[in-house]
Amino acid sequence: MRPDAREVGGPVRVAVLGAGVVGSQVVRLLLEHGNELAARIGAPLELAGVAVRRPNRHPDVPAALLTTDAAALVARPDVDVVVEVIGGLEPTRELLLTALRRGAAVVTANKALLAEHGPELYEAADAAGADLYFEAAVAGAIPLIRPIRESLAGDRISRIMGIVNGTTNFILSAMSQQGVGYGEALAEATRLGYAEADPTADVDGFDAAAKAAILASIGFHTRVGADQVHREGIAGVTAADIRAAREIGCVVKLLAICERVSVGGGEAVSARVHPVMLPVAHPLAGVDGAYNAVYVEAESAGRLMFYGPGAGGAPTASAVLGDLVAVARNRLVGGRGPGESAHADLPVQPMGEVPARYHVSLDVDDRSGVLAAVAGAFAAAGVSISDVRQMGRGTDAQLVAVTHTAPDAVLATTVAQLGELPAVHRVTSVMRVMGELR
Amino acid sequence: MRPDAREVGGPVRVAVLGAGVVGSQVVRLLLEHGNELAARIGAPLELAGVAVRRPNRHPDVPAALLTTDAAALVARPDVDVVVEVIGGLEPTRELLLTALRRGAAVVTANKALLAEHGPELYEAADAAGADLYFEAAVAGAIPLIRPIRESLAGDRISRIMGIVNGTTNFILSAMSQQGVGYGEALAEATRLGYAEADPTADVDGFDAAAKAAILASIGFHTRVGADQVHREGIAGVTAADIRAAREIGCVVKLLAICERVSVGGGEAVSARVHPVMLPVAHPLAGVDGAYNAVYVEAESAGRLMFYGPGAGGAPTASAVLGDLVAVARNRLVGGRGPGESAHADLPVQPMGEVPARYHVSLDVDDRSGVLAAVAGAFAAAGVSISDVRQMGRGTDAQLVAVTHTAPDAVLATTVAQLGELPAVHRVTSVMRVMGELR
Numbered sequence: 096m097r098p099d100a101r102e103v104g105g106p107v108r109v110a111v112l113g114a115g116v117v118g119s120q121v122v123r124l125l126l127e128h129g130n131e132l133a134a135r136i137g138a139p140l141e142l143a144g145v146a147v148r149r150p151n152r153h154p155d156v157p158a159a160l161l162t163t164d165a166a167a168l169v170a171r172p173d174v175d176v177v178v179e180v181i182g183g184l185e186p187t188r189e190l191l192l193t194a195l196r197r198g199a200a201v202v203t204a205n206k207a208l209l210a211e212h213g214p215e216l217y218e219a220a221d222a223a224g225a226d227l228y229f230e231a232a233v234a235g236a237i238p239l240i241r242p243i244r245e246s247l248a249g250d251r252i253s254r255i256m257g258i259v260n261g262t263t264n265f266i267l268s269a270m271s272q273q274g275v276g277y278g279e280a281l282a283e284a285t286r287l288g289y290a291e292a293d294p295t296a297d298v299d300g301f302d303a304a305a306k307a308a309i310l311a312s313i314g315f316h317t318r319v320g321a322d323q324v325h326r327e328g329i330a331g332v333t334a335a336d337i338r339a340a341r342e343i344g345c346v347v348k349l350l351a352i353c354e355r356v357s358v359g360g361g362e363a364v365s366a367r368v369h370p371v372m373l374p375v376a377h378p379l380a381g382v383d384g385a386y387n388a389v390y391v392e393a394e395s396a397g398r399l400m401f402y403g404p405g406a407g408g409a410p411t412a413s414a415v416l417g418d419l420v421a422v423a424r425n426r427l428v429g430g431r432g433p434g435e436s437a438h439a440d441l442p443v444q445p446m447g448e449v450p451a452r453y454h455v456s457l458d459v460d461d462r463s464g465v466l467a468a469v470a471g472a473f474a475a476a477g478v479s480i481s482d483v484r485q486m487g488r489g490t491d492a493q494l495v496a497v498t499h500t501a502p503d504a505v506l507a508t509t510v511a512q513l514g515e516l517p518a519v520h521r522v523t524s525v526m527r528v529m530g531e532l533r
Numbered sequence: 534m535r536p537d538a539r540e541v542g543g544p545v546r547v548a549v550l551g552a553g554v555v556g557s558q559v560v561r562l563l564l565e566h567g568n569e570l571a572a573r574i575g576a577p578l579e580l581a582g583v584a585v586r587r588p589n590r591h592p593d594v595p596a597a598l599l600t601t602d603a604a605a606l607v608a609r610p611d612v613d614v615v616v617e618v619i620g621g622l623e624p625t626r627e628l629l630l631t632a633l634r635r636g637a638a639v640v641t642a643n644k645a646l647l648a649e650h651g652p653e654l655y656e657a658a659d660a661a662g663a664d665l666y667f668e669a670a671v672a673g674a675i676p677l678i679r680p681i682r683e684s685l686a687g688d689r690i691s692r693i694m695g696i697v698n699g700t701t702n703f704i705l706s707a708m709s710q711q712g713v714g715y716g717e718a719l720a721e722a723t724r725l726g727y728a729e730a731d732p733t734a735d736v737d738g739f740d741a742a743a744k745a746a747i748l749a750s751i752g753f754h755t756r757v758g759a760d761q762v763h764r765e766g767i768a769g770v771t772a773a774d775i776r777a778a779r780e781i782g783c784v785v786k787l788l789a790i791c792e793r794v795s796v797g798g799g800e801a802v803s804a805r806v807h808p809v810m811l812p813v814a815h816p817l818a819g820v821d822g823a824y825n826a827v828y829v830e831a832e833s834a835g836r837l838m839f840y841g842p843g844a845g846g847a848p849t850a851s852a853v854l855g856d857l858v859a860v861a862r863n864r865l866v867g868g869r870g871p872g873e874s875a876h877a878d879l880p881v882q883p884m885g886e887v888p889a890r891y892h893v894s895l896d897v898d899d900r901s902g903v904l905a906a907v908a909g910a911f912a913a914a915g916v917s918i919s920d921v922r923q924m925g926r927g928t929d930a931q932l933v934a935v936t937h938t939a940p941d942a943v944l945a946t947t948v949a950q951l952g953e954l955p956a957v958h959r960v961t962s963v964m965r966v967m968g969e970l971r
Contacts, residue, residue: 124687128687131876132687134754134874134877135754236835237837238679238684241676241679241680242676242680245855245858245859246676246679246852246855248858249562249570249851249854249855249857249858250851250854250855316572378840393851394847395558395674395850395851395854396841397674397842397845397848399675399676400838400839401838401840402838402839403834403837404834404835409832410834410835413685413687413831413833414684416687417685418687420686420687421686424871428868429867431868436572438569438572438573439569439572
C-alpha cells in the first residue's frame with residue numbers, strides 16, 4: 096500500500112461561491128486535477144455546486160453544478176467545504192457564518208471580509224470546530240499566511256513589511272521607470288487590466304490595509320481591524336516625489352508595515368500602509384510591476400523574504416486549492432488547523448506616535464537666512480535633521496531635508512509649519528523614508 | 534473566553550535529543566517562551582528530558598533534565614514529542630523509529646537521515662498515526678517544507694531550484710568577491726565558523742544532495758533518495774572558472790535543482806547538485822554569504838522565491854519550534870499533519886540524459902584551423918554552439934564556447950574529446966550554464 100492511500104474515505108464535497116477570475120480557475124483545476132488531488136488527500140474531492148449570479152455566463156462549468164442560490168448551497172448538509180471567491184462583505188459574511196456554524200470548513204480569499212469581520216468568523220469556526228483558511232487573502236500565491244501562522248508559531252515576529260498590492264506597485268514602477276505622472280500610469284494600468292475600472296480599493300490603500308490588518312493579527316497574536324490600520328494611498332504621489340526619491344538613491348513604494356513596538360514598559364502593534372522612499376539597495380526596492388514581496392523579521396529566524404505573483408486567477412486559485420487540500424485532510428483524520436490566536440492582545444499604536452523619518456523638499460527664496468529659518472522650525476519641534484541640501488536656482492532655491500526619527504505627528508506638524516514660513520514658496524515633496532541612506 | 538484558550542489540555546511533554554548549536558537554542562526558547570508557546574498551542578509544553586553525551590558541558594540546561602540515555606528517553610510513555618537535533622544516521626534512526634512506533638510525534642532537523650531512511654520513518658509514522666515534521670531539515674529558518682507540502686498541495690510544481698548550503702555559498706561568494714582561490718576561501722570559512730573542521734559534507738555537496746532528495750520527494754510526490762541525486766561539489770571550482778563566469782556576465786553558484794521533466798510520453802524527476810554559471814541578473818545570483826534562497830515554480834502559482842538564513846542555532850531552532858507547536862496542536866485536537874505523499878511514483882532521470890548547456894574554456898594553438906577542429910568535434914557529437922570567442926595571446930589563444938542544450942552525457946563526452954585534440958593544450962574551465970545569457 097502506498098502511504099498516501101492510508102486514509103481513504105470521503106468523498107469530500109466542495110461548494111464554490113463565485114466563478115469569476117479566481118473561481119473559474121478553482122473549478123477548472125478541481126475538474127482537471129481531481130485524481131492528483133484525491134491521491135494527495137486520500138479521498139476524492141467532489142464538486143457539489145458552484146454559486147454564480149448569471150449561470151449563462153459560465154460555459155466551462157458543468158450546467159448541473161451551477162446555482163444562483165448561494166444561501167441554499169452553503170446550507171446543504173452534504174457540503175463539507177465552502178470555497179468563497181465572490182468577495183464583498185455582504186451577503187458573503189452571512190453565507191460563511193452559515194457554513195461555519197453547521198461545521199463546514201471555509202476557504203476564503205476575501206481579505207476585506209477577514210479584516211472587517213475576522214473575529215466573528217473565527218468565533219463561529221471555533222464554536223463548531225471548523226476550519227477557516229485564507230492563504231489566498233494576502234499576496235496571492237505566495238505562501239505567507241501558513242508560514243506566519245504555523246512555521247513561525249514558535250518564534251516572536253518583530254516586523255512584517257511588504258509590497259502586497261500589485262496595482263499600486265505597477266503604477267509606481269511605471270512612474271519611476273517611464274517618468275510618467277500618476278494619471279498616465281494609472282491609465283496604463285487600467286488599459287492593461289492591472290487596475291480595475293474603479294481603482295479606489297487599490298490606489299487609496301484599502302486593499303493593502305486589509306492585508307496589513309490580517310498580517311498584524313496573525314503575526315502578533317492580536318486582533319487588528321482594518322480601521323486600526325493607518326492608511327495613505329498613492330494618489331498623492333507626484334513625479335516630483337519620484338525624482339526627489341531618486342536624488343537620494345531611493346525608489347517610492349507603497350508598503351504595508353506591521354511592527355511590534357515597545358511603549359512605556361509594554362508592547363504594542365503598529366500597522367500602517369503608506370508610500371515610502373526606500374533605498375535602491377533594499378531587497379523590496381527591486382520588486383517591480385505586479386509582483387508582491389514580503390519581509391518577515393523574527394527574533395530567532397532572522398530576516399525572511401517571500402516573493403511571487405500577488406494576484407491573478409491561477410496563482411490565487413493555487414493558494415485556494417492548497418487550503419482546500421489541507422482542510423480536506425483535516426476532515427478525514429478528524430483534526431483541525433490552527434484557529435484564531437489572539438492571546439497577546441496588544442494595543443495598537445496610534446500613527447501619530449509611530450517613529451518616522453521624513454524627506455521634505457521645499458521651494459524657497461535664494462537668500463541668506465532661509466536655511467536658518469527652516470532649521471529653526473525643525474529645532475523648535477525637537478526634530479533633528481540627518482541631511483540637508485540647498486541648491487540655488489537664480490532667484491529661488493530648492494531645499495531638501497531628511498530628518499532623523501521623530502514621532503509621526505510631530506513631523507507632520509513641523510512640515511505644516513514649514514509651509515507657513517514666508518521664505519518657503521511651496522512644499523514640493525513630503526514622504527517617509529525607510530532604511531539606511533548612503 | 535479568548536479563542537486561543539479553546540483547547541486547553543495537556544501538558545504536551547517534549548524530549549530533546551541533543552543540546553549542541555541547535556538543541557541548546559531549542560531548550561532555551563522552550564524555557565524562556567513557555568507561556569507564549571502554551572497560549573498558542575492551548576496547553577503548556579513541558580520539557581521531559583534532554584539527551585546529551587556529556588552532561589557536564591550543558592550548564593544552561595536544568596541538571597535534572599539531562600540524561601545520557603537517549604534510548605530510555607524516547608521510550609518513555611509520557612513523552613509525547615521527540616525533537617531530534619543530534620544528527621547522524623545511527624543510532625538516530627533507531628531512536629526515532631522507537632518514538633514513532635509508540636505513537637510519539639517526531640520533529641527532526643536531520644536531512645541526511647530523511648534522505649537516507651525517509652520512507653522507513655514515514656511508514657512507522659503512518660502505521661502509528663504519528664506526526665513526522667522536518668521544516669528545519671532544509672534551509673534552516675526559511676519556511677519551505679510546509680509551503681511545499683501544504684501551501685502548494687493543490688498545485689503542480691515544475692521546478693525547485695536553490696542555494697541550500699550556506700558554507701559553499703560563502704566560499705563561492707568569497708572567491709568571487711575577493712578573487713581568492715578555493716583553498717584560501719575554505720580556510721577563511723573555517724576560521725569564521727562557516728565551515729566545519731571536516732568540510733566534506735558541505736563542499737562535496739552531500740548536504741545539498743540530501744536536501745535535494747527531500748525537496749524532490751515532497752515536491753513531486755515521489756520517493757527520491759540521496760543516492761539518486763547527481764552530486765558534484767565545489768572543490769573543483771577554480772579561480773579560472775570564476776573569471777570565466779564573470780566574462781560571460783555570470784557568477785558561480787552551487788545549486789540544488791529538482792525538476793519535473795517529460796520523457797517519452799511520461800514524466801520523470803531530475804534531482805541534482807552541481808556548480809553552475811548563473812547570469813548576474815538572476816535573483817539567485819545576488820544571494821551571497823551564508824544565506825539560502827529557493828525558487829519554486831508551479832503550474833498555477835508561477836514563480837515563488839523564499840529567502841533567509843539557511844543555518845545557525847537560533848534560525849534552525851525557530852523552524853523546530855514551529856513544528857513543535859504544530860504537532861502539539863495536532864495532538865491536542867486529535868488530528869495529524871500530512872504524511873508521506875508518494876503517489877506520483879515517478880522515475881528519476883539519469884544525469885546523462887538531463888538537458889544541459891556547457892561553458893567550455895580551452896587553451897589552444899593560435900593558428901588557423903583550430904576553431905574548425907573544435908567546432909567539428911562539437912558538430913560530430915550533434916552539439917550546437919550558442920556562442921564562441923577566440924582570443925589570440927601570441928603563440929597560443931583562448932577559445933571559449935557556450936553550447937546549446939544537449940544531453941549531459943553527450944556534452945561530457947564531447948569535452949573529453951576536445952581535450953584530446955592536438956591543437957588543444959588544456960581545458961581550463963568546464964561548467965554548466967543556467968538562465969539566459971545577455
